[in-house]
Amino acid sequence: MKFSVMRDEIFNALQRVVNVIPQRSTFMMTQNILLFTEDNLLKLVGTDLEITLMSWAPASIQSEGSIAVPGRLIHDIVRELPNIELQFEVDEQFRMKVTSEFGRYKISGVNPVEFPQRPELGEGVQEIVLENEMFRKLIENTIFACSTDELRAALTGVYFNISEGRIEAVATDGHRLAKMSYTDAKLPKKVFMAIVPTRSLNFVLRNLDGEGSSTLHFGKKHALFELEDTQLYARLIEETFVDYDRVIPKETPFEMSIDAGEFYASVKRVSLFSNPLTSQVILNITPKHVELHAEDVDYGGEAQERLACEFNREDFRIAFNSRYLQDILRHISTDKLQLRFVRPDYAVLANPVDMPKEEEQLMLLMPVRLESE
Amino acid sequence: MNQHLFNPELGHPEIQKKILHSIQSERLPHAFLFYGKEGTGKDAFAIEIAKLLNCEKGPLYICHKCPACIKISKQEHPDVKFVFPIPGSSNVKPEDIAEALQEKSQNPYKRISFEGKTTFISIDMIRELKYESKFKLYEGKKKVFIVSEADRMRPEAANALLKLLEEPPENLMLILVSSQIHRILPTIRSRSQLIHFAPLEGDAILKIVKKYTPQPPEHLASLIRLALGNIKLAFDFMEEDILDRRNQAVDFLRKVVIIEKSHELLIQIDKITASRDRRTMVLLLFFLLTWFHDAYHYKLSPDQKANFINSDLASNIEGFVNGYPDADYPRVINYTQTAIDDLEDPRNLNPALIFTDLSIKLNRSIKPR
Structure with a gap:
């Protein structure tokens, strides 16, 4: 040589x-x-x-x-x-x-x-061509919700579900769930599922260019991501993913919409005053306004803010872990955000408003139970 | 007959047949626990099973030639993991572990040692296995995780392993290997298929030893005899001057019986325990044990000297038995065995105390008032 x-x-x-x-x-x-x-x-x-x-x-x-x-x-x-x-x-x-x-x-x-063999993809490989921008969105908008608990191995990766011209990426750790999907007639019709570990996806993000497109190959044991000047083989996770559709509430009688940027900024400010152990932030929602409230009883700090919003019912009170809430708000790319509730102790749905119609983003967050209820 | 075995050299034909049968009838368990005395070829057997399950010509045959077989032999197969006790992480470099692993791959019958450092299987090592278990296969047909000397698992490691045993992934075979099965958690024992390994036949040992030593020493036969059918010990003996070690044991015994000169005995004990290497101390007691075996043997049937383990020391042993006619040999053997167990106890008992205690007990049983 x-x-x-x-x-x-x-x-x-x-x-x-x-x-x-x-x-x-x-x-x-x-x-x-x-x-x-x-x-x-x-x-x-x-x-x-x-x-x-x-x-x-x-x-x-x-x-x-x-x-x-x-x-x-x-x-x-x-x-x-x-x-x-x-x-x-x-x-x-x-x-x-x-x-x-x-x-x-x-x-x-x-x-x-x-030297270890180069991974073989084997037969029945699912091939997908994606714009880099879209691929990045699919990963970034889900990966934050992955679990780090090795006892729940299936949740330590992002689940890619490909079917009938649609690719869906899902991640959850049991407290929250992030789902992003992209529909394109050019995508394959065949059904295919794979769990890609977070570490591999972080490497993909590091090597992914801003422009152009990448080819994704999903095999039975490995996935191959063909990027601009790198090929990345990721070993897939063996387990079966959770049936996440079951935990997404079908009907949500309470709906609120709000300016995403303002809300995020406000949550960041208010949560500085929350109890560091619980990170709890309470939302009091009325038809015109939402009131954010955080309090640290031990050290006497307290914060309150009021923002304009639209709500379709009378008063509603709900509490969140502010770190999880911020994670979700950070990944809203549009100006407006919609929050949908069932009960104060039931899963809450968050999604951006006015997304391009081929994209769909949905996040789910479990609220914190309030002591008074 | 050989066609029913996957590796005749390996010995244990009954176990080979049993495993082939369970593969044929698709009733392979997800976990084996190989137990039996030390040096019966359990590790080597476990590695062969990894080959059997991954060989390109498998699963009833090992070709020893395909990339899978070669990689497993070299401990370089990504789907086969071999875990063994190592010193604490602050005490050892990954290169040392890799080197030990390489030695094991060159001779699977040899003991892995870290120069007398205390070794154990930590929870981190089991966690690594668990992390590995969540992935799909890399290139093989079945993942095989071998935990050698599984009795050296720390309690928290054993409990972590239990989780893997409770919900084993479909593509994983776990093989636990132990020569001290009573030290394995009952919850682990009950979740694995137990397979007992009887000592290897003398001929089989000789063949294996010859295979792995290009230039066997002249006194090979007596060396194997001295190892009492323990092949691991036989390989240990080849590395150091065992006759020297045996002389040290006889020396110790000599000082023990004339305990009146106790300062000499104490100096001797100091010398023995100075190295802090428990392996050599155990070896010394082991030779003491063979001496007592021979002596008892001679006392019961004085005409069968040919069967001595230490046949070259026959006249010395004869003299010893005649010199101390009242010695209570069963008791002496019992004490020595207990001292060996104490030295190997994971609680790190003080070797000098063990030897002092043993000396007093031996003295009283060899020369009862």
């Missing part, structure tokens, strides 16, 4: 791949990066067995081949070099020689056969 490559080109690829190398692992092979030549490109693969990242750099290849080399070492040496041409040469004992105009560096590598 012999090739030459410009420093900036290989460094960009290395930077993307090196992030996935685990800090502490007994599986030493994952400390390596796999380098191989294909289609006139130098391709780089890093994995922690949960996420596999592949990136590439244009290189002039004199002879094909592959090798696994210590990832951090090669990243660090390339980082310290200016943008000059680098010569790479690998011998039969898997030793790699890097030559630059400064000198030469020898790195001992490993037989690439021992």
Whole structure:
């Protein structure tokens, strides 16, 4: 294996791949990066067995081949070099020689056969092309609601439900739920479901460009996200997701609409005065106004604000954990927000008003029970 | 007959048949608990089962050639995890663990040791397994998690494992391995299929030892004999000068019987316990035990000296038995065994005290007034 490559080109690829190398692992092979030549490109693969990242750099290849080399070492040496041409040469004992105009560096590598296989997607892969902007929205508007409790493994990822020209992303931790869907006639008709772990999706977000589009492939064990200059394989979660449609109330007699930005700002201010243990904020809603109230009995702090709103009934009183409420408000992208209630002790629905018709966003939040009731 | 076994070299043909049968009838349990004396090839057997379930030519055959088999042999298969007791996390680097794992992959019968550091299976290690269990398979056919020396699990680790046993994922096989089954939580025992491993036959041991040692020592046969059919111990013996260790045991015994010179005994105990390596202390008592076995044997049937474990020391043992005709051997053996158990006790009992206590007890039983 012999090739030459410009420093900036290989460094960009290395930077993307090196992030996935685990800090502490007994599986030493994952400390390596796999380098191989294909289609006139130098391709780089890093994995922690949960996420596999592949990136590439244009290189002039004199002879094909592959090798696994210590990832951090090669990243660090390339980082310290200016943008000059680098010569790479690998011998039969898997030793790699890097030559630059400064000198030469020898790195001992490993037989690439021992490197974990690139994940196979297998048969029956569901393929979807999505605008990056939409893909980002689907992830960002749901991932915050994922659970971190490993005992409920199915909830530690975002559930992608694809059916009849519609892709739906759902996340919940049992206290709140976030759902975002996108309808497009071009999307496939076949039904497919998969749970993608949050860690993988965070890597996707980090590597996702603002413009253009990405291709998503969902296989039985892995999902492949083909991004602009990275391919990311995510190992899927085995469990079955919860039947979330059952917890979404069908009829909501109480409906309130309010300016989303003002409401968010107000909740942020008022919740500074809530009890740090409960983070409780109380809403008193009347047909024209909503009154936010927070109180910290232990330290004597108290806050109250009044905002204009529209409400279809008489007085209604409900309390929330303000951190969860803020999480929801942060992800409302339109000017107006609608909150829908059933009872003060029942799931509350929140959704933006005036969304584009192919997008649908819905969030659910469990209120906090008030002592007086 | 061999066609019914997946690896004749491995021994334990009955267990091999049993497992093949349960695969054929699709009644493979989600968890096994392999138990039986130390050094009966349980770890090696568990690793072979991982191959059996993942081999490209499986599930009734192991080819030893496909990438899956090779990766499992090298402990590099992403779907197969091998967990074993390690020193506390502040005491050990991941590289050391990886190295130990690599040694195990080169010889699955060998003991994993960390230079006398106390080792255990922590809750974090079990949590890692649980985290791993939520994912789909990476490339294999079935995930296999092997917990070696499962009796060394901390109580909180054992309880965490229980959660995995209660709701096992479909694609997971858990194999617990222990030579001290009484130290395993009953709730774990009741949720796994128990399989007992009897000691390996002498021939089988010899074959295995030869396979993993390119240049077996000359006294291999007597070495295996001294290990009492414990293959792990046989490999231990190959690494250090065991005859030296045995001499130390005899020395200790000599000081014990003339307890009148107690300061010499105390110096000897100091020397034994100075290394802080419980493994070597246990080994010393183990040799003491073989000595007493031989002595008792000789006392009961003086004409069968050929069957001695320490056949090379026959005349010394003879002299010992004749010199102390009133020695109560069953009792002496019992005391020594208790001392070994105490040394291995996870509560970290003081070795110097154990040895002092043993010395007094031995002295009184060997030379009753």
